[in-house]
Amino acid sequence: MARALRFRFSRDERLKYLAHLDVLRLFERALKRSGLPVSYTQGFNPRQKIVFGLPMALGLTSSAEYADIEFDEDITPETFISRLNQALPDGIEVLDAVPLLKKGSIMSQITSAKYEVSFDVPQIMDPDEINGIVISFMDNEDITVMKKGKSGSKPVNIRPLIYSLSARKADGDGYVLDAFVSAGAENNLRPDLLMKALSQKTGLDLSVGSIHRRAMYASTFNEWKDPFEVAND
């Protein structure tokens, strides 16, 4: 039982065409339908007290999204999971939840994420050859690309934001890039920007397919930790 929970949820192909704000609205309404005693902020325009770890870009599927939520009454993770899932549409599912004993902010804790990016190239290539190209891409000390921000594009060196990168053959057609990159409120590296840089620097003619987030981490003292582990840090 707890007044606050941290939970993990997934989003599959069916709902990947929603933008981040649509996902927020979807949760807001699902929570209202669920009848769960969600806490609201004070003030003129009360909002539900729910904070998400990372924004979900349109097109992204994920098996590891996180959010923190507060309630007016104690609630068990089991009750929360079953009641919210009943009120959520097919395609988004709460998988797990842990009590949050003190107010943390998942948003400020998340610092990295793992992605699987499916891609293809025009000619058939040996996966090892592609992986070799990816490794040599990582040998660059400076990978500067134009990053779009609120005030126009500016050059950013994304190399320090990439922790590991490797390519392999996909189960079906094409290839998969496994990427472990910086994420979060500061220094977020979007996988689509990474793919653009990879294509520009290596000359690989990449056509990017689906992007899947399979993990996100919080870091404490240079250690990557599961967000559930640091829930009460």
Next chain:
Amino acid sequence: MMRVKLDDTLLLQVEKPAKYIGNEWNMVKKDPESVEVRFAFAFPDDYEIGMSHLGMKILYHILNRREDTYCERVFAPWVDMERLMREKGLPLYTLETYTPISEFDIIGFTLQYEMSYTNILNMLDLGGVPVLAKDRNRSHPFVCAGGPCAVNPEPLADFIDFFVIGEGEEVIHEIIDAYKDWKGSGQDRNAFLELVAGIEGVYVPSMYEIVYYDDGTIMDIMPKSGKVPDTVRKRIVTDLDSADFPDDIIVPYIGTVHDRIMLELFRGCIRGCRFCQAGFIYRPVRERSPEKLNELARSSVEKTGYDEISLVSLSTSDYSALPEFCDNLLEFSEKERVNLSLPSLRVDNFSLGLMERASKVRKSGLTFAPEAGTQRLRDVINKGITDEDLKSSVQLAVAGGWNSVKLYFMIGLPTETMQDVEGIADLGFSLIESCRGIADKHGGRGLNITLSTSNFVPKPFTPFQWEPMDSIEVLREKQYHLKDLIRKRTRRIRYQYHDPEISHMEAVLSRGDRRLGRVIHTVWKLGARFDGWDEHFSFERWQQAFEENGLNSSFYANRRRDFSEVLPWDHIDTGVNKGFLVRECQKAYEGDLTRNCANGCSNCGASVYQAGICFRKDKNNSQGG
């Protein structure tokens, strides 16, 4: 059964792909193989517009309550999506099952706005359904249409197999039943049309012959056989409380124009503003009971998770039980953290109390609709409000903490002079002046006003149905004059106005005859779609289409009709007599006001329906009872 396959190569290339995937909360899921009738409810505009439309929600709910029928939705794909669909050879599909619309039994379009007509042709074509009704055979769906614009169905007569005039809740069942009978009978397509032509409120255009004079006006509208009626009378629901109203509405993923619960207080309007088509075609006024509304509010919030309810009607403050109802509703909405929006509150009986209570939940901008700038012209249009009413309402609003007010006007109203146009600016100036001290006293900032003018478009079944519309040039001149006046005087007033070219085409289509079918067909082939959207509308394209068909748009928009002229919609009967409309038009010229339905009956004719306000016992009515 074919299902359209959607994938990233399509959906990741278009804006807001969530418009095209369906699967929203409360979407109805059925096995298409298990029903007898598949009905595609088609909204000829973008998803974000269409999903805001209450009529679709009502009919979707009603049709899907039938076990023998599956009603699915289809919208006009935005231009980016359409381009890709055509490139890939994908047909237009419904959101429920991704089935091409050509596989349906009936496709039903709702006609909310004349400028969406070209989208109807485009949607049929994209769906693999012949655009012209005469080209369809037994393998094709029937294409029907209803909604407010269907009161003049003629411009779409070439494309639509049958029209439904009036409210659809009851007649739709009769149509579905007739379809099932026909489907089992093995008879030809025409047999079904004869069957539905016998249903009150259904109009089958191919069964009528229109004869013209040499000058292009109509000599006669004649049924081709004794099997169809001379006039088709609109259908209404007499008792709103017993009419099915949805509380399990679909909750879209993306933001739509009206993304909230809509509670329909009543249909019709007691006021009788002479320019307003809705005020005449939805007569008589019928209310839903406060008990029923409160019940609907609660169950809707529970089933949708929406945090906003909007009260829907043509004039919220005319709801007879408004104070009690709002008390009860506000109690619920505050507890459940649901916002309440109260649109269409009239200026004259705007109450400070209600305003204050509603603002506990949220204080948004306020809108008023004086419609005309001078008292003389407001009397002409039977808008029974005065400058004083308006001034005191706005002062109350400013004292209550609102500092932005939007005022809606029309330019080009019958008898309007430049003095009336200037009256719009003067009204704005005097409101700013009259509120000068008030805001300071209440610690607020000064009043900001937005003046918005739309271009008056004469509509069928109104007292102004015979009136010429102002030419595009005259409308522009009035707009520029007003803009100039305001800019020279103050920065506290913003002025917004509408494109007169789009209004001109709206006027043409709303009072058009059957010959316009050729123009609509041509302009669509020239690339017209989403004509209601500034960025897609092309006046030149429409002009070209008129030229190619030897017709003149001014004949429809800018010509004064004689009271004795046969109008293209004279075979449609909305319950309101033509004689009443003539009298109202003559009174308009004299500036004579007509009392509203709550104050007494003016014998418009709508009492033939024996419903609603015409028969309300507590009102001092000379008619009915």
